[in-house]
Each structure stands twice: as structure tokens, then as C-alpha cells.
Amino acid sequence: MTRIELAARGRLRRRLLLGAAGTGALVLGPVRLIAASIGGTAELGFTELPDGALADQSLQVLPGKVPLIRKTARPPNFETPIEYFRTPITRNDAFFVRWHLSSIPELDAASWVLTVGGESVQREQRFTLAQLRSEFEPASVNAVCQCSGNRRGLFEPHVPGVQWGVGAMGNAAWRGARVKDVLARAGLKDDAVEVVFDGADRGALDGIPDFVKSLPIETALDPDTLIAFEMNGEPLPPMNGYPARLVVPGWTGTYWVKSLVGIRATPTPESNFWMGTAYRLPRGKFRTPSFKSQVKEANEPITTMVVNSLITSLRAGQHIQRGRPIGVRGLAWDGGSGIARVDVSIDGGATWRPATLGTDLGRYSFREFELRVPAVGKGAHVVMARATSRAGETQVERLIHNPAGYHHNVIQRLPVEVV
Amino acid sequence: MSTHVASVVACAITVAVAAGAARPSLAQELTPTSAAALKAAVQASSDELADAPGREKAAQCGACHSLDYIRMNSRFLELAGWTTVVNKMINAFGAPIPKDDVDAVARYLTEHYGRPAATP
Numbered sequence: 001m002t003r004i005e006l007a008a009r010g011r012l013r014r015r016l017l018l019g020a021a022g023t024g025a026l027v028l029g030p031v032r033l034i035a036a037s038i039g040g041t042a043e044l045g046f047t048e049l050p051d052g053a054l055a056d057q058s059l060q061v062l063p064g065k066v067p068l069i070r071k072t073a074r075p076p077n078f079e080t081p082i083e084y085f086r087t088p089i090t091r092n093d094a095f096f097v098r099w100h101l102s103s104i105p106e107l108d109a110a111s112w113v114l115t116v117g118g119e120s121v122q123r124e125q126r127f128t129l130a131q132l133r134s135e136f137e138p139a140s141v142n143a144v145c146q147c148s149g150n151r152r153g154l155f156e157p158h159v160p161g162v163q164w165g166v167g168a169m170g171n172a173a174w175r176g177a178r179v180k181d182v183l184a185r186a187g188l189k190d191d192a193v194e195v196v197f198d199g200a201d202r203g204a205l206d207g208i209p210d211f212v213k214s215l216p217i218e219t220a221l222d223p224d225t226l227i228a229f230e231m232n233g234e235p236l237p238p239m240n241g242y243p244a245r246l247v248v249p250g251w252t253g254t255y256w257v258k259s260l261v262g263i264r265a266t267p268t269p270e271s272n273f274w275m276g277t278a279y280r281l282p283r284g285k286f287r288t289p290s291f292k293s294q295v296k297e298a299n300e301p302i303t304t305m306v307v308n309s310l311i312t313s314l315r316a317g318q319h320i321q322r323g324r325p326i327g328v329r330g331l332a333w334d335g336g337s338g339i340a341r342v343d344v345s346i347d348g349g350a351t352w353r354p355a356t357l358g359t360d361l362g363r364y365s366f367r368e369f370e371l372r373v374p375a376v377g378k379g380a381h382v383v384m385a386r387a388t389s390r391a392g393e394t395q396v397e398r399l400i401h402n403p404a405g406y407h408h409n410v411i412q413r414l415p416v417e418v419v
Numbered sequence: 420m421s422t423h424v425a426s427v428v429a430c431a432i433t434v435a436v437a438a439g440a441a442r443p444s445l446a447q448e449l450t451p452t453s454a455a456a457l458k459a460a461v462q463a464s465s466d467e468l469a470d471a472p473g474r475e476k477a478a479q480c481g482a483c484h485s486l487d488y489i490r491m492n493s494r495f496l497e498l499a500g501w502t503t504v505v506n507k508m509i510n511a512f513g514a515p516i517p518k519d520d521v522d523a524v525a526r527y528l529t530e531h532y533g534r535p536a537a538t539p
Contacts, residue, residue: 052493052532074485102483158495160504162488204457204483207513273511 039069039079039165041154043315045383045414046166049153053163064237066093071162075099075201076239079167085312085331088358088366089142090170092232097239098147098168098253100211100274103202107259109235109243114182114227118196118264122187129229129243135185136177141224143249143364144171144333145256148279148302152405159405166310171333171366174247176228180221183265191267193293195220197246197255198262213255214270215248216291224249224364227260249364250304250336252406254279269293275301278404285400286407287393288335304335307395308409309342309369309387318416325372326416328355328383337391338363344371348382348413349397355385363390375418383414457482473527476520483514493532501525501533 039057042048049057059067060078068078077098084094109129117124127135146169153163162168179195194214201211219225226247229235236242241258248255254274269275280299291301313329320326326346332339338360343352358368369385388394395411464481468474468489480489496504502525508514509521516524 050491050493050495052489053491056487056490070487071491072485072487158492160492160496160500163491203512205513205515207515208483209512277511 039081039167041151041165043317044082044166044311045316045412046151046410047154047156049163049165050158053153062097062239064093065097065239066091068094068097069165069167071164075102075104077162078239079165080170081167082310082312085167085310085366086329088171088331088361088368089232090172090366092172092234092237092240095145095170095172095231095237095240096147096168098162099201099239099258101201101203101208103204105200105202105259106238107200107243112243112261114244114260114263116182116186116263118192118266120189120192120265120267121183122189125182125186127182132177132182132227132229132244136181138175139178139223139226140173140175141226141247141249141364142171142173142362143224143247144169144305144366145247145253146170146305146333148252148254148406149404151408154408154410155399155401155405157401159403161405168253171331171361172231173233174226174228175230175233176226176244176247178223179225179227179246179263180223182227182263183220186265188265189267192217192265193267194265194270196262196264196266196270197257197260198264199241199245199257200259200261209273211257211274212270212272213257214266214275214294215251215255216293217265219248219251220265222249227263250334252279252302252305254302279406280404281402281406285402288407302406305333306407306409307334307339307387307389307391307393308332309385309395309412311383311385311412311414314383314414314416316415319419320375320416322375322378322418324375326375326381326383326418327370327372328385329368329370330385331366332357332369332385332387333366334387334389334391334393336364337389337393339367339369340388340390340392342367342369342385342387344369344373345384345386346373346375346381349384349411352386378418381416381418383416384411386411469531471527471531473523473530476516476523477527479514479516479520479524480508483508483512489528489532494534496529496532497534498525498529501528504528 060070061067071077080094080096114127150164150168152161196214198212227244228247229244244260246257279302288303294301309332311330313327328344332342342355344355345352355369355371386395395409399410460481461478465478467486505521505525
């Protein structure tokens with residue numbers, strides 16, 4: 001745990017306890033941990049995963065990791081179980097794993113070199129990890145990394161692809177060198193339109209397109225866009241991109257290239273498969289910003305995350321004693337404006353009350369929320385949480401279906417039973 | 420500067436598996452990129468797939484990825500959906516599957532990992 005995380009946790013807990021005591025409400029201990037499941041989503045009040053995904057996934061251990069939900073083995077795609085989302089910062093050893101290609105190199109920090117070049121720089125540069133650490137002003141940011149397809153398995157009708165539940169995401173304190181500073185050392189030219197990032201992973205066969213992503217020049221030059229060599233105060237786990245990965249706060253995980261080995265500034269749009277064909281949305285369906293140099297007639301690349309939340313303190317069908325509060329607690333996040341509010345309903349959306357937000361760890365971070373609502377009447381209650389961003393975006397009631405299964409931010413409907 | 424090894428995941432162990440048949444370990448399912456290893460992966464994939472006509476052709480998928488990719492996407496794709504997926508693997512990802520095999524692979528996947536046909 002980082003110092004900032006510990007401090008934040010302490011502050012939030014104190015504030016919530018004081019708040020509850022001040023209103024005369026019953027002060028309970030920490031929210032009871034629910035045993036690890038194998039990642040079914042019906043128990044969270046969502047559509048269930050496809051039969052095949054549910055039957056096939058299991059908890060398995062990767063090097064340096066706690067048991068995670070294995071979606072696929074080769075290339076490895078592993079999801080974080082829900083119990084690790086009960087803190088605003090996600091542990092490194094529980095952070096989800098997502099690789100596109102099956103040949104994943106084991107990089108050695110001592111010999112690792114990052115090449116910075118391309119048509120739009122004056123002089124190609126090569127940096128060792130030691131140089132990256134010592135020759136640039138270090139920068140830090142708390143930021144959510146969420147796979148574009150997180151919750152794809154909840155799409156109805158189902159769409160092909162990795163059938164993620166809710167755990168293809170995590171929030172960490174990232175530390176590294178700014179991309180803008182590294183590009184400046186190479187002498188960035190005015191004609192740069194995009195910056196292209198290459199990871200060390202490869203396909204099993206020569207014909208498989210290498211995983212290469214690009215960013216608009218203005219996003220690459222954002223002071224929060226980092227080449228991160230630390231995650232929560234530790235080196236990155238190999239499965240999360242050791243020794244250094246790209247961190248693009250607010251943008252979906254596809255741009256966060258792991259095990260970064262090359263950076264290239266270019267005056268022309270990158271057209272490889274991963275930019276030109278994959279990770280695209282139909283135009284006009286979402287209000288996220290456009291990646292202008294990559295827009296095509298029918299579609300455009302996914303960019304920033306949509307506002308979302310996850311209730312982590314309850315499971316569907318849970319019994320709650322009448323007279324005791326229903327403890328609704330969880331996390332909210334968006335694409336970088338920050339969370340303005342989270343509203344909670346225990347009557348299926350008929351009435352809403354504002355939840356208490358946890359400490360603000362930055363506009364790119366998970367934000368905790370909590371509300372204890374007295375359970376007065378017996379019977380079924382549908383618990384919901386609805387996050388609203390500072391940009392005024394809010395979660396949707398009905399899924400905005402799209403062919404690749406991105407941006408699922410449908411409001412959770414979690415049924416509990418007051419007995 | 421780098422070694423491409425399956426040892427990255429060699430210490431992976433199964434903690435919990437769904438009730439039923441044992442599954443190959445993660446280390447077994449991960450392959451290095453040599454031709455021999457790819458051939459072995461295809462053979463192992465064949466053993467894992469439902470024993471029916473078309474299995475050998477479908478096992479070609481295992482050269483590049485584990486077969487949980489197939490099981491995970493079941494049972495909701497019909498023939499058109501599986502055909503699209505197989506074509507995408509060939510056209511976008513360079514899967515070494517002859518065009519002539521597309522129909523047989525898609526039909527096999529539909530029958531064994533696809534959406535159950537509506538009963539009349």
C-alpha cells in the first residue's frame with residue numbers, strides 16, 4: 001500500500017464512522033468480506049455471463065499474483081475478483097491481466113532500452129531504465145486502468161470477444177517519466193500528429209499484427225501521460241508491463257501499452273490493425289471525445305472511459321435483518337473529469353439519495369462512496385447506484401449496444417431481501 | 420535483451436476448477452513460438468475439443484490461442500457469427516487456416532460450441 005492510499009483510507013473510515021455516529025445511526029464494523037467467487041455477474045445484479053464463459057473460468061495463480069479469474073490462458077487474460085475492489089487503490093498482486101498476443105517477453109530491467117524516434121523527431125534517442133529514472137522529473141498520478149471491454153460478458157445480446165465480468169479494471173498510483181519530456185529530448189517537431197507506442201509482446205506467428213497503439217499528439221503531450229516504472233510504490237508486476245508501461249489517465253486500457261520498447265512521433269495517422277480496425281466504436285453513439293486523425297466514415301477509436309460505478313458490499317439475494325441498515329458501498333470513476341456525485345436507491349430507482357463520497361484521490365482515480373439506508377419494510381429491495389461525473393455525464397439505464405462490446409455502464413440493479 | 424519463455428507462467432497452478440474434467444495447466448496451455456511447439460499446441464487442442472467430424476480442422480485455432488477462447492464464446496454464436504469470427508482470425512490475425520476450411524471449422528464450432536438450434 002502506498003502512503004497516500006493508507007492516509008486516504010484512514011481519513012475516509014474516520015469520516016464515515018464519525019458521520020454515522022453523529023446522526024445516531026448504528027456504527028458497524030468493516031463491511032463483511034464476501035468469499036471469492038469465480039466471477040459470475042448475476043450475483044452482482046447484472047446479466048449473467050454466457051454459459052461457456054461461466055463454466056470455463058476458474059481462479060488461477062500467475063507469477064506474483066493472488067488467484068485471479070482466468071478468462072483465457074494463452075494469451076493470459078485474468079480478471080480481478082470483486083473483493084479487491086473494496087479499497088480505492090487496487091493491489092498490484094490482484095491487478096487484472098490482459099494480453100492480446102501469446103508471446104510475452106520476460107524483460108530484464110538492466111538491459112531494457114526504450115527507443116524514442118520517428119519522422120517527427122529531430123534525433124532518435126535511447127534510454128535505459130536508469131536514465132528514465134534519473135534524467136527526467138518524476139511525475140505521479142492515481143489513475144484507473146480499465147479494459148475497453150470490461151463487462152463485455154454482460155452484453156445482451158452477447159458479442160464475441162473476451163467475456164469479461166466486472167473486474168477488468170484497477171486503480172493504482174503510477175510514477176514515471178512524462179512522455180512529453182522524453183519526446184522533448186528527442187526534439188519533437190511541429191508536424192507531429194500522433195505518437196505511436198510499441199510493446200514487446202508478439203504474436204505466435206509472423207502474420208499476426210504486432211500490438212502497436214497511437215495517441216493524438218495533444219494526449220501524448222498531456223503532463224499526466226506517463227511512462228510508468230512504478231505502480232503503488234513498487235516495480236510493475238511482469239504481467240502488468242514490467243519494467244515500464246504507458247499510462248494514459250482517463251483513456252481506456254487499450255492505450256496503456258505494456259512492456260513499452262518503442263515510441264515514435266509521426267506526421268501521419270497510424271494505420272495498423274489495432275488502430276485502424278480494432279477498438280472502434282460506431283460514430284455518434286457515445287459522447288466521449290473523438291480521436292480526430294483516426295475518424296473514419298462509420299467508426300472511430302474508443303477514447304476515454306464513460307462514467308461508471310460498482311457496488312462492492314452486497315450480493316444478489318443477500319438477507320438483511322429488518323431495522324438494520326442496507327450498507328451500500330462501492331467505487332465510482334469516469335474518463336477524467338472526476339466524480340461529482342453518486343446516488344443510491346433501494347427501491348428500484350423510484351427514489352434516490354446522495355451517497356457520501358470518499359477522499360478525492362484525483363480526477364482519474366476510483367472514488368469510494370457509501371450510504372447506509374435503513375431497511376424499514378420486509379421483502380425484496382432492488383439496490384442501485386448511479387454515478388454522475390463532474391462533466392455532467394451519468395450512467396445509463398439501458399445498454400448502448402455496439403459490435404465490439406465496449407463502454408458498458410448500465411446502472412446495477414442488485415436485489416436483496418429484508419427479513 | 421529478452422527471452423520469450425513460457426516460464427513466465429510456469430509456476431501457475433490451478434486453485435479451483437469448475438467441477439468436472441481436469442484441465443491442462445496454464446504452463447501446458449502456453450506455448451513458445453517454435454514450429455514444433457505450435458504443432459504440439461495444435462495436437463493438444465485437438466485432444467481438448469469435442470470428438471466429432473471437423474475437430475482436426477478446428478484444432479488449428481490452438482496454434483495461437485488456448486481453446487478457452489472458443490468455450491468462452493459459447494453458446495451464443497450461430498453459424499453466421501462463428502463464420503465471421505473464423506474469417507476475422509484469418510484476415511486480421513493471419514491464422515494459417517486454409518480458406519477452404521472456413522466452412523468446416525465454422526460448422527463444427529456452431530454444432531459443438533454454438534447456439535443450440537431452435538426446436539421446431
